[in-house]
Amino acid sequence: MLLLNLDRNADEPLFSQIITQLKKMIQKGVLVSGEELPSSRALAAHLGVNRTTIYRAYEELWAQGYIDSHTGARSVVRNRFSPPEEVEGQSHATVDWSIQRNEGCNRGLSRLKSQEIVNDAASKYNFLPLAPDPDFMPVQAFRKSLNFVLNREGNTLLGYGDPHGNLSLREFIASQMRQHCMTISVDEILLTNGSQGSLDLLLRLFIEPGDTIVVEAPTYSAAIPLFEAYGARLVSIGVEPDGMNLDRLEAVLKTDKPKLVYSMPNFQNPTGITTCQAHRERLLSLCADHKVALVEDGFEEDMKYFGKAVLPVKSMDRQGIVFYLGTFSKILFPGLRVGWIAASIAAIDDLTALKxxxxxxxxxxxxxALAHFCGQGHYERHVKRAHRIYRRRMQAALKALREYLPAEYGAVREPRGGYTIWIELKGCNLDEGGIIEALSEAGVSVTPGRISFVETQESASFRLSISMLEAVEITEGIRIIGNTLRDLAIKHRPPAALNAAPNSGKPDD
Amino acid sequence: MLLLNLDRNADEPLFSQIITQLKKMIQKGVLVSGEELPSSRALAAHLGVNRTTIYRAYEELWAQGYIDSHTGARSVVRNRFSPPEEVEGQSHATVDWSIQRNEGCNRGLSRLKSQEIVNDAASKYNFLPLAPDPDFMPVQAFRKSLNFVLNREGNTLLGYGDPHGNLSLREFIASQMRQHCMTISVDEILLTNGSQGSLDLLLRLFIEPGDTIVVEAPTYSAAIPLFEAYGARLVSIGVEPDGMNLDRLEAVLKTDKPKLVYSMPNFQNPTGITTCQAHRERLLSLCADHKVALVEDGFEEDMKYFGKAVLPVKSMDRQGIVFYLGTFSKILFPGLRVGWIAASIAAIDDLTALKxxxxxxxxxxxxxALAHFCGQGHYERHVKRAHRIYRRRMQAALKALREYLPAEYGAVREPRGGYTIWIELKGCNLDEGGIIEALSEAGVSVTPGRISFVETQESASFRLSISMLEAVEITEGIRIIGNTLRDLAIKHRPPAALNAAPNSGKPDD
Incomplete structure (x- = not known):
């Protein structure tokens, strides 16, 4: 009979002690493969324990693969599988899967890595996050909406839902879009996992590895690795003061036969540029003429603070050329991940199936919950409040830039809305990385321009987002930016320039 | 001066009347491109309205692209872009984007279409949904958790989150996995958008169009279009009473060099089969030997009702061969879309970046909210309750099948847990579609077997899910299934057989 030592005073239950000891005996070869174990009845009697204790131990040993057992027969020690690490003196390394990565995925991952920036949470003046200020989120109103819908239909809402997305919310979105002169039915709207989710679905629909996508230069930085992960070839077209260069686009449409053109007509990220009506009309015409899908990213459509509204390209689209992307993330709750695509019904059907x-x-x-929240009028109220808050912040930033940014870099283009201001240091011989570092040392975090370019950029540049700072902080932060740039310029002035400076004016000749 | 007729008693505001009339004049060519409009001051005086009314109308006309305006100069009628539909007598059809669809996407979409089944909501005995019964969801406990976390940190939680996923929830998951003998750290867990989201990330990481994935036949039906949408080539290996045929897998690993092997060791969907320890060991060995990633879908790991637990393959994995998928969708709230992948740290890092x-x-x-809910012990309590409920339903179903299913189809394999029972009508000359239709007419909805096969299946088959029906409904539904099958068999018996029947026994020779 087996030699087991049970300690009835130990914390470890008896069945567990039996398991531990039998496992050891098997591991050490005291019990060998094929050997029969005593019947549960016999072992129970021998050890003076209840028979179910033995049952339980044998079951567990079976589950862990130490013994085989068949109804009516005695349990038998198994020829056990040895996971590599259990073989002493031999170490089995974890498999390196990175060599098996998909090619596009490799590109996307290394792009993402190249975009990594130091996000110093301790930074006093943080101009990085392009997201609404959490301090102004209407959390309690949303909490009430959540409770309302959970009490009304919690069982249904916590089950699998319609991939097309909540109908009431699509109705609300359609009514919002009508305010921007886009006549869209609920069947032309698909709710997505935020704008990134919208882009992702469009790529699934259209892009094979090697296909071309036209993007603006600079463009939304997080779109670049996503496009690349799908194996897309990116052709970037420079953004000029009035938007993407359309002559260049026309040429690219002819030569490169892109599958998609990706554009942000309002408060472009990162430049803040809003294109005019004429630009939008030509953009649409070009895409329509070449039957190329135009992705219009209206990520901050409702965030206009100054001047006149320009209608979205989608409002002029009668042929389903435009895939319009909307989102709640830049005005309400980014964490909810609710965005949408508006497109022709046939395209929305495909995209819904892909989702x-x-x-x-x-x-x-x-x-x-969001549909209820919007239906209660909270969305409109919040937008009005957000306008007041961010307009003030944007005004403070623009005033400070006029005051503090060294004049040699020229005037900053003033955005009509949104959160971002683009600083391009034209004709400056400073290195962008050096600028970012110096600013960081001075307590100011800004987004380096380079991450928004697919290829190389012409000048050092950076993006300021005014969404997270109070007006006074913005003013002070920009004052520091101005001073830092001035200090850097003096430090890096070429020796010739330094010598020449006192004799400014005519040389001696 | 312009001839405008304003009606001061109309509901339409004055500025809007001005817009409407000016638009008409431009559309009709009364005002032509390049023509100057009166200054706002002059028009206001002429019409006897406030100057801001004119301002507002001009702004709107500018926004809609009817006029150009520059500070200090008079507004000018624009050479307006005509959206195609506005040209009378000419209709511009919506662009058909389907011809530009990605090749894999085409395959995925047509597979999805081929899987469409009639989901008759009015069906009295609905054996279709593989989801927890909404009547037993702990909605109120979850609602409380939502309120708790929203009150504690709503501002943060409604902002952008960590792509890796909530740490407390990963800690809870790690502790659950330890109960199944999987020793996993929080860094080896990535939270995903449900199991489908987990699969999607794995495909992004590994699959290029043309790569091979090994699946079971039959397999999880919703995985098929997803795999195909990534352009994967699927090799399916028959599931036998003890699981996927591993001799065949060994051969396929050698000849087809797959990138992934996808398997459900517990309560396989749709067959309900649970593999034994020895099968799991060999499956792991084979994948390890060929350095092929093994995707273990543990979608119902916690749902064992009868007999002994078998340890997950992941519990034996020392080399990071296994990508283990877990989910809350089959036991708690499918609508929350929370699942996870457990894999080696390096792989989780890649997958997190892809997410x-x-x-x-x-x-x-x-x-x-889910982390708080689990932390309060609600998960364990709910699992216990779910076991009682679904065990009773499963027992009722198995009893009814023994009683009512025609004996000629052999005994049904009895699952140890989960929700599904697989009925394979071996050697039956009935058409699967005909069976499903006849059942549907009798008020019983079942999932046709065909949607779970990549290629053709051997016999007519269908899946029953017992999750949504009470025990008495299950019994009655299965009684109807038995009767329907019997009736069909009689109706479709070949004439020869009908003639032969009375003379059963020895032929006349």
């Missing part, structure tokens, strides 16, 4: 294929359904609960 | 690339962050609020 079903890749994620079964969206988050019904969040969508329903 | 960031494709969706920025996960839903922080839902994850935090």
């Amino acid at each position: 079903k294929i890749s994620s079964i359904s969206s988050n019904s609960l969040n969508e329903a | 960031k690339i494709s969706s920025i962050s996960s839903n922080s609020l839902n994850e935090a």
Whole structure:
């Protein structure tokens, strides 16, 4: 009979002591493969324990693969599989899967890595985050909406939902879009996992590795690795004071046959540029003429503070050329991940099927709560409040820039809305990395321009987002930026320039 | 001066009347491109309205592209872009984007279409949905957790979150996995948008169009279009009473060099089969020997009702061969879309970066609420309750099948847990579609077997899910299934057989 020592005073239950000891005996070869164990009845009697204790131990040993057992027969020690690490003196390294990575994925991952920036949370003047200020989020109103819908239909909302997305929320979105002169039915709207989710679905629909996508230079930095992960070839077209160079686009449409053109007509990220009506009309005409899908990213459509509204390209689209992307993330709750695509019904049907294929359904609960929240008028109220808050911040930033930014870099283009201001240091011989570092040392965090370019950029540049700072902080932060740039310029002035400076005016000749 | 007729008693505001009339004049060519409009001051005086009314109308006309305006100069009628539909007598059809679809996407979409089944909501005995019964969801406990976390940190939770996923929830998951003998750290867990989201990330990482994935036949139906949308070539290996045929897998690993092997060791969907320890060991060995990633879908790990637990393959994995998928969707709230991948740290790092690339962050609020819910012990309590409920339903189903299913089809394999039972009508000459239709007419909805096969299947088959029906409904539904099958068999018996029947026994020779 087996030699087991049970300690009835130990904390470890008896069945567990039996397991531990039998396992050791098997591991050490005291019990060998094929050997029969005593019947549970016999072992129970021998040890003076209840028979179910033995049952339980044998079951567990079976589950862990130490013994085989068949009804009516005695349990038998198994010829056990040895996971590599259990072989002493031999170490089995973890498999390196990176060599098996998909090619596009490799590109996307290394792009993402190249975009990494130091996000110093301790930075006093943080101009990095392009997201609404959490201090002004209407959390309690949203919490009430969540409770309302959970009490009304929690069981349904916590089940699988319709991949098309909550109908009431699509109705609200359609009514919002009508305010921007886009006549869109609920069937032409698909709710997505935020704007990134919208882009992702469009790429699934259109892009094969090697296909071309036209982007602006600079463009939304987070779109670049996503496009590249799909194996897309990116052709970037410079953004000029009135938007993407359309002559160049026309040429590219002819030569490169792109699958998509990706553009942000309002408060472009990162430049803050808003294109005019004429630019939008020509952009649409060009895409229509070449039957190329135009992705209009209206990520901050509602965030206009100054001057006149320009209508979205989508409002002029009668042929379903435009895939319009909207989102709640830049004005309300980024964490909810609710965005949408507006496009022709046939395209929305395809995209809905793709969403079903890749994620079964969206988050019904969040969508329903958001629909209730909007239906109660909270969205409009919040937008008005947000306008007041961010207009003040934007005004403070623009005033400070006029006052403190060294004049040699020229005037800053003043955005009509949104959160971002683009500083391009034209004709400056300073290194962008050096500028970012010096600013960081002075307590100011800004987004380096380079991450928004697919290829190389012409001048050092950086982006300021005014969304997270109070007006006084913005003013002080920009004052520091101005001083830092001035100090850097003096430090890096070429020796010739330094010598020449006192004799400014005519040389001696 | 312009001839405008303003009606001061109309509901339409004055500025809007001005816009409407000016637009008409431009559209009709009364005002032509390049023509100057009166200054706002002059027009205001002429019409006897406030100057801001004219301002507002001009701004809107500018926004809609009817006029150009520059500071200090008079507004000018624009050479307006005509959206195609506005040209009378000419209709411009919506662009058909389907011809530009990605090749894999085409395959995925047509597979999805081929899987469409009639989901008759009015069906009295609905054995279709593989999801927890909404009547037993602990909605109120979850609602409390939501309120708790929103009150504690709503501002943060509604902002962008960590793509890696909520730490407390990962800690809870790690502790759950330890109960299944998987020793996993929080850094080896990535939270995803449900199991479908997990699969999607794995495909992004590994699959190029043309790569091979090994699946079971039958397999999880919703995985098929997803795999195909990535352009994968699927090799399916038959599931036998003890699981996927591993001799065949060994051969395929050698000849087809797959990138992934996808398997559900517990309560396989749709067959309900649970593999034994020895099968799991060999499966792991084979994948390790060929350095092929093994995707272990543990979608119902916690749902064992009968007999002994078998340890997950992941519990034996020392080399990071296994990518283990877990989910809350089959036991708690499918609508929250929270699942996870457990894999080696390096692989999780890559997958986290891919998640960031494709969706920025996960839903922080839902994850935090779920973490709080689990931390309060609600998960364990709910699992216990779910076991009682579904065990009773499964027992009722198995009893009814023994009683009512025609004996000629052999005994049904009895699952040890989960929700699904697989009925394979071996040697039956009935058409699967005909069976499904006849059942549907009798008020019973079942999932046709064909949607779970990549290629053709051997016999007519269908899946029953017992999750949504009460025990008495299950019994009655299965009684109807038995009767329907019997009736069909009689109706479709070949004439020869009908003639032969009375003379059963020895033929006349």
